[in-house]
Amino acid sequence: MVSSSSQKNFRSLLSTFRSPSYKPAKTPEENDEFEGTPTKKAYRGDSLLPNFEEFQRQPQIPNAEIDVLDDDIPLDAFDKELLSQLGHDATELTVPMYEQKVIPQPEPFSTPLHRGRSSKFGSSNTLITPPFRPLASSSSDFESPPSPSLTVEGISRGRLHGLDVHKSPHWPPARDITPPVTFSPFQRRAVVKSPEIQLKHAPPIIQGIRLVSTRELPDRFRTLFSFPLFNAIQSKTFPVIYHRADNVVLSAPTGSGKTVIMELAICKLVSDLKDSHFKVVYLAPTKSLCSERFRDWRAKFAPLDLKCAELTGDTDHFQIRNVQQASIIITTPEKWDSMTRKWKDHMKLMQLIKLVLIDEVHILKEARGAILEAVISRMKSVNSNVRFVALSATVPNSEDIASWLGKDPTNQHLPAHRERFGEEFRPVTLQKFVYGYQANGNDFAFDKVCETKLPEVLAKHSSKKPILVFCCTRNSAIATSKNLAKLWSSTNPSQRLWKSPTKPIHVQNADLSGIVSTGVAFHHAGLDSADRHTIETSFLNGQINVICCTSTLAVGVNLPCHLVVIKNTVSWQDGGCKEYADLEMMQMLGRAGRPQFDDSAVGVIITRKERVGHYEKLVSGSDPLESCLHLNLIDHLNAEIGLGTVTDIESAIRWLRGTFFFVRLQRNPTYYKLKEGGNRADEEELLRQTCEKDLELLQENDLVTANPPFKSTELGDAMARYYVKFETMKLFLSLPQKAKMSEILSVIAQADEFRDIRLKPGEKSLYKEINKASGIKFPIKTDINLSAHKITLLIQSELGAVELPSGEQFQKHRLSFQQDKSLVFSHINRIIRCIIDCQLAHGDSVSARHALELSRSLGAKAWDDSVLQLKQIDQIGIVAVRKFASAGITNMEQLEAAEPIRIETILSRNPPFGMKLLTRVAEFPKPRVSLKEVGKDIKPGKIPRVKFKADIGFVNEKPPLYFQKRQVYVCFLAEISDGRIIDFRRFQ
Structure with missing residues (x-):
């Protein structure tokens, strides 16, 4: 029998066999590089790290005793199977014992790397373990010790303890997975025995934090992480995120591995609940971030049998069904707000939620941050057993977020655990510069000014390394890339700021093909996918050195560079130029930094002179988060009344006290129009006045009942259910009785949801021309000079299949025309x-009928009574519709009755096209309805009463549940001649 110490050594040996990064190390004679060479780096992240297990496998001192870390891990089935393969019994294994303890210690910065007797691990001088900060505090603003720490030269970048960087399957690291960090080489030292605990392979200390090994996790969780050690931020947060259930707020620089923190929180939940049913909600501010996280986690958590579902504005009904089966729901605040406004409809689902992960929580200070604030406050109030983990970029007042979230469901009066890390924890040091210039014209004129300043910026900051230039529009990206290509061509070869490709780059786009030979390219969403892939690959392998792009490249594909330049801080959004959101700015700057090549990077912002102060605060992380909830409080107050959270003034005040708005009101009263030095009574009075004012407006518009307990009316329910703004709701309520379809269309065009769409001066001639088209059912009779006119024509141009007029003066607006139309149809x-429900609540059958007819047209994107309805069938476009119309086929019934050969003849197609098309036509929903009189009561002097039975169904052989991934439902409206509604039903 062997001793327990021997078994420990064997268990540790087995773990090295399991490790995918394990390779037998070379002897000193076999090594092609001396381990102590000072011009090399060690990397930490999801790919490379010093292989501390080598200390165990290669004892350098004979007869030494080696202690192990995993004392409490018993031999499992894998161990026993391996033993049997090696010809050993699990209970009888001989392992040589050693006497002297060995401790690997970090080399101090002041100690020369070559000193005294050399060995495989360096010199033999004895070192003292540096002190490290304890991890038990409930909250910390962590600052690094005064000693040098981040950039220390050490081991080879190409080779690290037998591990090949370039062959690693996880190199380079993906977005938000811990990037590499440099640290000092670790050297083996023999020390005199002491009573203190000695570790076999002590983890390194970074920024005063001892790194935590992934071996602290059970095997099933350890496989989620492709690196052996968590980084400093992850290690510091590890005890509270994995061993406790407190709410956590983490503020750290972009690219510092915060995603791993969320993954550890999920592991904690799985560990605690084991086989119980639960759901995790991940909230991110953009659809692109949600899609990225969905792709990553769907694969990562599959071994744990955790299914992921994406729920965004682009989600179809099939994905909504997947949410019911998923363990991890990935969504945006807007979509989750609309879901939780129907909390009672999804009660079982909501009660299963045990963990909410909030990514980029610093969007609270943006206008749309009010939605995030409202939905988190709602989750706190209606689900008492949820853990919150909130992640943000570096902000000065993360303690306010902690106060808002609370420690846990039973200790809301205490703040959440908070960790704050400064810029010194970035894997690559990022220098940030903000340059402001005088602007004398509009945004496009200023963009030209920025272009003239760009060469100077590149010369100063590029260091002849890869560059990304973010431009405000696609055209700007193309123009900027062409100008930089001209600059490169006209510059003396010895003075060029970047190299040209060493081999030809083949692309399809003509503009792109003309400039890639200079090492410059452009990239935007409108570029062919093959060309985009070619540019991305060429940039990663060093053939392309400059990419001029739009902000879409700030997320998704990872193209790290040395220099990021944001050329002009506006972009084309929702039909006009707007300042980038702070989140977008930080994402773009976050592209700077290539941990595998550089230890520094540069981010440059070029903006108007008056915006310099704002961006200096942004990049320094000194701009405090403020709430925006008060700016559209009435929308959220109406939703809370509908949910029953608010029933009177006092409950409204209590609800407000649970918001981030109230936390900041106490800290910064003047920002919220409260006098400086106000007391608790002043705060209470402000809350009361705010609630009373908004409640009065809701009551005036018949959205809420007049007396407490307040309840939503049918109109208020419709406003909350369909996520309509209060100002839009007032417009709907102003519709006249028996409104015509044209009047309903006019009201839609004035909705507050479309306020960002503007009629620009250069577009008037385009929309005047569109207004003349035959597909415009309701042409505008006055001069076209309002945004509402533009929106009306955008809607009708889609329903009437109106094509953009030919001619250069019109075609130049094609892109903005399509973008504006997409924005309108997204709402x-x-x-x-909502309009339909409002007219039903009013009992106005004429308005309701016209709204229902318009709804059918909008759903089909074709006028309901026109031949264009055929476009709803796949492979029938506008050209095919015209051919069918010429042949006398103008509706679905006539198309279904046609012979396959006739269809093929009309469209000039070969068999079996006609048969396949008719199969698709057969799937089109064809409802039927019949009425039967079942009784009547006619008496003199009384109103006659007649009872009918309505039989509603489908002509289809199999009732269609979905058509083109959209749920099929039928509306039944019964009315009398004077415009009153008798009955209305909505069936699925």
Whole structure:
């Protein structure tokens, strides 16, 4: 029998066999590089790290005793199977014992790397373990010790303890997975025995934090992480995120591995609940971030049998069904707000939520941050057993977020655990510069000014390394890339700021093909996908050195560079130029930094002179987060009344006290129009006045009942259910009785949801021309000079299949025309359904019928009574519709009755096209309805009463549940001649 110490050594040996990064190390004679060479780096992250297990496998001192870390891990089935393969019994294994303890210690910065007797691990001088900060505090603003720490030269970048960087399957690291960090080489020292605990392979200390090994996790969780050690931020947070259930707020620089913190929180939940049913909600501010996280986590958590579901504005009904089966729901605040406004409809689902992960929580200070604030406050109030983990970039008042979230469900009066890390924890030091210039014209004129300043900025900061230039529009990206290519061509070769490709780069786009030979390219969402891939690959392998791009490249594909330049701080959004959101700015700057090549990077912002102060605060992390909830409080107050959270003034005040708005009101009263030095009574009075004012407006518009307990009316329910703004709701309520379809269309065009769409001076001639088209059912009779006119024509141009007029003066607006139309149709279906419900609540059958007819047209994107309805069938476009119309086929019934050969003849197609098309036509929903009189009561002097039975169904052989991934439902409206509603039903 062997001793327990021997078994410990064997268990540790087995773990090295399991490790995917394990390779037998070379002897000193075999090594092609001396381990102590000072011009090399060690990397930490999800790929490379010093292989501390080598200390165990290669004892340098004979007869030494080696202690192990995993004392409490018993031999499992894998161990026993391996023993049997090696010809050993699990209970009888002989392992040589050693006497002297060995401790690897970090080399101090002041100690020369070559000193005294050399060995495989360096010199033999004895070192003292540096002190490290304890991890038990409930909150910390962590600052690094005064000694040098981040950039220390050490081991080879190409080779690290037998591990090849370039062959690692996880190199380079993906977004938000811990990037590499440099640290000092670790050297083996023999020390005199002491009573203190000696570790076999002590983890390194970074920024005064001892790194935590992934071996602290059970095997099933350890496989989620492709690196052996967590980084400093992850290690410091590890005890509270994995061993406790407190709410956590983490503020750290972009690219510092915060995603791993969320993954550890999920592991903690799985560990605690084991086989119980639960759901995790991940909230991110953009669809692109949600898609990125969905792709990553769907694969990562599959071994744990955790399914992921993406729920965004682009989610179809099939994905909504997947949410019911998923353990991890990935969504945006807007989509989750609309879901939780129907909390009672999804009660079982909501009660299963045990963990909410909030990514980029610093969007609280943006206008849309009010939605995040409202939905988190709602989750706190209606679900008492949820853990919150909030992650943000570096902000000065993360303690306010901690106060808002509370420690845990039972200790809301105490702040959440908070960790704050400064810029010194970035894996690559990022220098940031803000340059402001005088602007004398509009945004496009200023963009030209920025372009003239760009060469100077590149010369000063590029260091002849890869560059990303973010431009405000696609055209700006193309123009900037062409100008830089001209600059490169006209510059003396010895003075050029970047190299040209060493081999030809083949692309399809003509503009791109003309400049890639200079090492410059452009990149935007409108570029062909093959060309985009070619540019991305060429940039990663060093053939392309400059990419001029739009902000879409700030997320998704990882293209790290040395220099990021944000050329002009506006972009084309929702039909006009707007300042980038702070989140977008930080994401773009976050592209700077290539941990595998550089230890520093540069981010440059070029903006108007008056905006310099704002961006200096942003990049320094000194701009405090403020709430925006008070700016559209009435929308959220109406939703809370509908949920029953608010029933009177006092409960409204209590609800407000649970918001981030109230936390900041106490800290910064003047920002919220409260006098400086105000006391608790002043705060209470402000809350009361705010609630009373908004409640009065809701009551005036018949959205809330007049007396407490307050309840939503049918109109208020419709406003909350369809996520309609209060100002838009007032417009809907102003519709006249028996409104015509044109009047309903006019009201939709004035909705507050479309306020960002503007009619620009250069577009008037385009929309005047569109107004003349035959597909415009309701042409505008006055001069076209309002944004509402533009929106009306955008809607009708889609329903009438109106094409953009030919001619250069019109075609130059093609891109903005399509973008504006897409924006309108992203809102329009919920808006028209809200109008329908409002007219039903009023009992106005004529308005309701016209709204229902318009709704059918909007859903089909074709006028309901026109031949264009055929476009709803796949492979029938506008050209095919015209051919069918010429042949006398103008509706679905006529198309279904046509012979396959006739269809093929009309469209000049070969068999079996006609048969396949008819199969798709057969799937089109064809409802039927019949009425039967079942009784009547006619008496003199009384109103006659007649009872009918309505039989509603489908002509289809199999009732269609979905058509083109959209749920099929039928509306039944019964009315009498004077415009009153008798009955209305909505069936699925």
